[in-house]
Amino acid sequence: MMNQKVKSGKKSPGRARPTSESRQRIIDAAVKLFARHGYAGTGMRELAAEAGVNLAMINYFFGSKKGLLKELLDEFFAGYLEVTRKQLEGDRDALEKLDGFIQAAVAYFAGRRDHLVVVITELPHDDPEVIDHKAAWGRQMMRLLGKEICTPLSEQRDWPVTPLLLGPLLTSMMASRFLFAPISDRLKDGAPDTDTGDYARTLSRIIREGLMPR
Amino acid sequence: MMNQKVKSGKKSPGRARPTSESRQRIIDAAVKLFARHGYAGTGMRELAAEAGVNLAMINYFFGSKKGLLKELLDEFFAGYLEVTRKQLEGDRDALEKLDGFIQAAVAYFAGRRDHLVVVITELPHDDPEVIDHKAAWGRQMMRLLGKEICTPLSEQRDWPVTPLLLGPLLTSMMASRFLFAPISDRLKDGAPDTDTGDYARTLSRIIREGLMPR
């Protein structure tokens, strides 16, 4: 048993209501543990201990364990959607937009690897309380991709690509590196990670030109 | 409470030891429930009820809940590896091999959607008892991809593609459709699924030529 008393020494003494740091510590611990053991595989006591917080604080801040999960998902989705909007809206060429999107999204994923793992691993599960959040997010994502990428691209091509194909496909491609990380780390012996920017550029090129020479 | 008595009427009367059908029923129920609620999110009583089998039978056949999971993973991995080997080994052109692999793997995935979901969602978790299984499988996969695809392809190209990039990337691309299925089904209103063969051909084309016209 570690001492789970919170050292409040860092709390600035003059501030009125610093909106308790415990809340953020719970989120950080949840992202870390959910990514490693899964949502259902993580106990609330284990979570509270990792966050250095009393068990009851989780329900106090988030209502329930599932409320905490929904907060994590919404947080990631909102950021992902914002990144996407910033890259896709505007009047650049569709291909340039796609490049910018891949670059920005991979950077976003790389900065939140654990967050990403939680989202992906919880995606296929059909919890009725959570699945609407995902669907609502997916709808906005598909609309953006359809209007800014698929439609303009279809005019210069001979075969159509629907957003319902492209959305999951792009997301999966960009996420694959981080999803397989625990296994990849075991296979490559000590070799350092390729730069994340390189990874994004490689994906961009494959998306544009494919794997073939020329 | 449903009646979980097994109707043994189908058991062929003359056979010596039909190797109890209960074992397979447990596997089928596990694949279904693990895919919908996750491994940790599925209770053994719920599982036994779905399989129409006594609770203790799970531990009797598989030793433990985790033993059941390992069996599911191994089963899928073995099939995936066999499909891969059949398509990649031989002396055809590397690009033809890649096409055949995508076609066969997508068909394999489509025939075992729930199985695939379980594997993917459990992939990133770091359970020390399970992660070695995944790593051993990944190693064989990488070796095949490296020798049959990456190496011959690198000779006709100006930039290299390592199996550690290609393996996770291809698997993620082929799996994306099935991973996002619960969400996709909510977004497309009643529109019937595109044919799985079409999906494989689309992926093949994107991999070869990219998204660009020409």
Next chain:
DNA sequence: AATCCACTTAAACAATCGTTTGATCAAAGC
């Protein structure tokens, strides 16, 4: 007939699960 064997069962095991309660503390508002 007796033994063996794979399979099946109900019942119980200790442990852990997510959640709730009521008390306490410090700072803010009146």
Next chain:
DNA sequence: GCTTTGATCAAACGATTGTTTAAGTGGATT
């Protein structure tokens, strides 16, 4: 000074968790 309010705590709640046990089934073997 008194009350309010947000935060934190230890303790307990009933329910459910994965696993084990000991008994019992019926068919095949000896």
